[in-house]
Amino acid sequence: MVRLASRLLMFAVACLVAGHVYAEDGYDLWLRYRAPVGATATHRAVPRIDARSRSPSIIAAADELRRGVAGLSAAQQAALGTIVVATAGDPRVRALDLRVAPLGDEGYLVRTVTLGGARVTLVTANSDQGALYGSFALLRHAYAGGDLRAVSLSSAPHVRLRILDHWDNLDGSVERGYAGQSLWEWWTLPDYRDPRYTDYARANASIGINGVVLNNVNSSADSLTARYITKAAALADVFRPYGIRVYLSARFSAPIELGGLASADPLDPRVAAWWRAKTDEIYRAIPDFGGFLVKANSEGQPGPRDYHRTHAEGANMLAAAVRPHGGVVMWRAFVYADTDPDDRAKQAYTEFKPLDGRFADNVIVQVKNGAIDFQPREPFHPLFGAMPRTALMPEFQITKEYLGQATHLAYLGPLFAETLGADTMAQGPGSTVARIIDGSLYPHGLTGIAGVANVGRDRDWSGSTFNQANWYAFGRLAWDPTLDPRAIAREWAAMTFAPAVADRIAAMMMPSREAVVDYMTPLGLAHLMATGHHYGPGPWVSDLKRPEWNPVYYHRADRNGIGFDRTASGSNAVAQYAAPLARRLSDPATTPTDELLWFQHLRWDHAMPSGRTLWAELVHHYDAGVAQVDVMRQQWNALRSQIDAERWAKTATFLDIQAREAAWWRDASIAYWSSINRMPLPAGTRPPAHDLRWYEAQRFPHAPGNPQ
């Protein structure tokens, strides 16, 4: 025993000494699997994992359970007993006569049962992939502090395609990526398969993500060459056991660039034949290839409109190519024409609404959550509810292009939930976006949800610990759009830090996105970011080529008032919403305050429900946003003793940066509005630290994450 103890001590010392053994550098994400500090108790043997299938997904599930259960306390381990992982076809499971039909292809059931006379924890499902999801659900339950003596968990995903869109370029850069280079080391693929690819797949599977678009929607045709297909196939091989399919962004003009054709006209049989052959080639390398994502005729990308064809004609041509293989086409509705002087917020609807019912049934139209572009807050996109005969999937941005990038703490769970819970009124009250995209309002076989990934090669994947929560929350809401973002935050915090701090961390996270809205673009303002990067304010910018690229296009501030009139007296964008909603949004009195200036142009002295003038209300919101960041700093400071030093310090530093930049946003914005309305600052307002000229002169030529 002494010798054993001595050896263990040696090992323990070696563990502690070896540089980053306990380096909490964030790499482990929410799969940390560490017992809370102080949770020792008497040790017992790690519970047995009984997983007899040799399917790769079941092996992955058993590996994960071994890894995860070993980090639980002895009491937790005892409560679990043996963990049996078996699909519903297993005779032992069949004998239990469980209700597995509602689980569908991907759902799971985890339950404490008696099997062969012993009390065990059973993880079951109709598929291996479901069993993998169930294993992660059990670990989530355990690490969030759930009771393990009588487990009863069951869930099935509400939507079929739960996708991460990577805006990763072949040169390793990531458009709007703030966490380092692309995870994909294209140069050493397919030979070298970085163990990190597997950890990426584990993280995704743990939250139910089942598809990954590898390359940027602003895509290079090279992604479709034989050389890159082989590389993509290697990633698909790594991801397959985790139930993750690979998709590719397709450049619509590839038949010209790669095929030497004179045209990419979707109705040209040679073009269709080229895509069929290319698709067949991809499926030979990747038999479970998911399909294509296409950004067409948008921001300079080629598309069917170049040949006077509709988006539907373009999408359907590609859909025909992938159909024999069971693939899908995700076609983006993010379009605005450089020739159309109409309100940019209206253009996607104008172009796509007439195409309702014209898309093949393996096409799903991917619609951004709002009608502009991933702003801190946007009203839900009017296409939701407006295309009953078309499968629609929302596209969220997990990467915080407009919400403070890597450094600002902004938990996006409330943003995602706000859109998903928005009532389109399309079929009367209760016609939420969630019910449209899960196929329950208008039945569609194809359902989906996409998020622009926020992961890169930074050690902590997402550039900051709290950005990991946005990846997590996206996955959880993609699985079940009705989940409560606060519960998700608690769950994430418990796994990422410890159950003891979960409530306090969730409390810190919940108001964080609203704080960003407040100090950047309060009261429905939008798109006021600087030129060339989105790190700071640029409400004064008016010199960009296209009108709708300029912040002044969006805020329309002048001596008398501010806001974009989208009522009947203005662009009448409100008419794109269901009639009762359109009516509500036409009247300042019934428009939600937080969307007010999105829909109305109002006088600076407009009386707000608070009793303040609009001008005073604006300033009040800026101040509230800045103040909330200070609250977060205090909350984080109070957590210092309960968080490991490395992650605590990084977040503390980032909160300092956020406080400085929040003040920058507030001060620059107030300085600018003052110069426009020439009104005195509301009484008691702290004047901006610098004059407007100073803010206008700020330049950041090497800001990360911008397109090359």
Added chain:
Amino acid sequence: MVRLASRLLMFAVACLVAGHVYAEDGYDLWLRYRAPVGATATHRAVPRIDARSRSPSIIAAADELRRGVAGLSAAQQAALGTIVVATAGDPRVRALDLRVAPLGDEGYLVRTVTLGGARVTLVTANSDQGALYGSFALLRHAYAGGDLRAVSLSSAPHVRLRILDHWDNLDGSVERGYAGQSLWEWWTLPDYRDPRYTDYARANASIGINGVVLNNVNSSADSLTARYITKAAALADVFRPYGIRVYLSARFSAPIELGGLASADPLDPRVAAWWRAKTDEIYRAIPDFGGFLVKANSEGQPGPRDYHRTHAEGANMLAAAVRPHGGVVMWRAFVYADTDPDDRAKQAYTEFKPLDGRFADNVIVQVKNGAIDFQPREPFHPLFGAMPRTALMPEFQITKEYLGQATHLAYLGPLFAETLGADTMAQGPGSTVARIIDGSLYPHGLTGIAGVANVGRDRDWSGSTFNQANWYAFGRLAWDPTLDPRAIAREWAAMTFAPAVADRIAAMMMPSREAVVDYMTPLGLAHLMATGHHYGPGPWVSDLKRPEWNPVYYHRADRNGIGFDRTASGSNAVAQYAAPLARRLSDPATTPTDELLWFQHLRWDHAMPSGRTLWAELVHHYDAGVAQVDVMRQQWNALRSQIDAERWAKTATFLDIQAREAAWWRDASIAYWSSINRMPLPAGTRPPAHDLRWYEAQRFPHAPGNPQ
């Protein structure tokens, strides 16, 4: 005891379980500090570190010793006893009457001594920094398996400036970097100080590096703005305890770009005043700022020649600005003019030789190891030995721009040592490059050596485990240019893997660079790389704008022969060497075979010492290079059971890539030469796998590491 054992077991299990506790991902470099597998023995308390000084460097030394000693076996720990870290001024050390004068400012002495009646291991030096170097030397000695009962180590560096040049851009890209983005996260500096910066400093200090140029020689003037000076100062703060000074590459035209001046003429008093003010500003932020590195009038960079001033006039103007602060200017001699039709290999000498004696004494001219550009093999640069009145520092490339980038295994110790040991004959036999640059042949107060860094944000720092050895070897040879590269390889392998495999790994490394020479550019050939990247062969390339950018410029192959005639009948570059050497290099019979075609144009049927024709000899070398890669694969396969799985697999995969690419180089080259000489392949030669057209058609548009 049972409870203790149980707790330790819990901890040990947690260690093993926690994902990457024992993940051998290469992050630890040669500072792994792990006991060889199986080395347990009875445990005893970790030796006491007695370091009373509170100087940051001594604290760093003590921390490192604690970290390192804990990983040693119990027997080793017992042999060491207490480790006393104290400078020579400490009364206890003074009482020992050791010979510390020869240690100078940075040297160290580590010795087993009796202090206060107890046998201890003493680490001493004349400075805190020396004591830090001594601590690393002790750990190196221990982990290379050295005897710890009677330690006696002493060394002082041969050169003063031991510098890493980072070719890192402000946008995070690294020119010719093959290990991911820049380590420096400029955006979050100065606020966030990634713990990795400290680990970088530790690694450098462990091998004696004492200076770091943060930014690319193709530099942006933005690096000199107040904003970036603050960021550089934050890095300097992190590096300072490790004895590392920060330097900046200076863009010569910065007075125009930042200062709004009309000119950057070094003799214009306004220009000199601008640089003085800028330099003062830098020193206010970084009191121990090292100075400037300048690439002027080279490959499009601005410089004094734009104003008809000499390089000396340009350098001296900057030198005057840094002189009051004790700074230096490192001025690169890498110049070749787009207007000069003369042999590119001659141009730096032609331009700089007349300036000998004209440089201020705080200027050091930085000369690439060879006259062209970091080729797999080049004869030493003729400027070495030709500028007795000028301080010269060699510039090596650690990053393998021309030697297989991240994936090929090529240990550069022999390359560095080959240049350092080359005999210039400048003052008769024995006038080695090492003796020129260490100031012993021509006395100079300022001595130095620079290497273009191969580190980036990849987890393993250098893109591959074996590339770490090049960083290590550079540092060791910069400290002492007379070290044996095989001994360095053994030392590195013992620390990086284990002493038991050190000899076998060193045996694998030693011929690796020659293998690259053989399969890429044998017999003195050079600069035959493809266009736009240097991953593959392009001997046929002849369409680039400037003649000396084209491979055909360098090999001069035609129907009759191959090679660049640099004798009197050709460019007469040989005349730039000392007369006895020039004579030797003028005659094929006395020119070293491995430099033959660098100096001579010879007939394809020229009879080689081996008895083969030149053509057969060429093919023989290509085959030898390819065969050596196969030998390395076999050697690595045989080591499988003794290397951790993760690092073994990565290197094995990279060796597979290298084998494939070595064959590509060989086959493409042979196909091309055959097309030129129209000779049959030498008997028994395996024909190329494809025809020449196939090789010419290869395109790699997204190859990493290229300038943006």
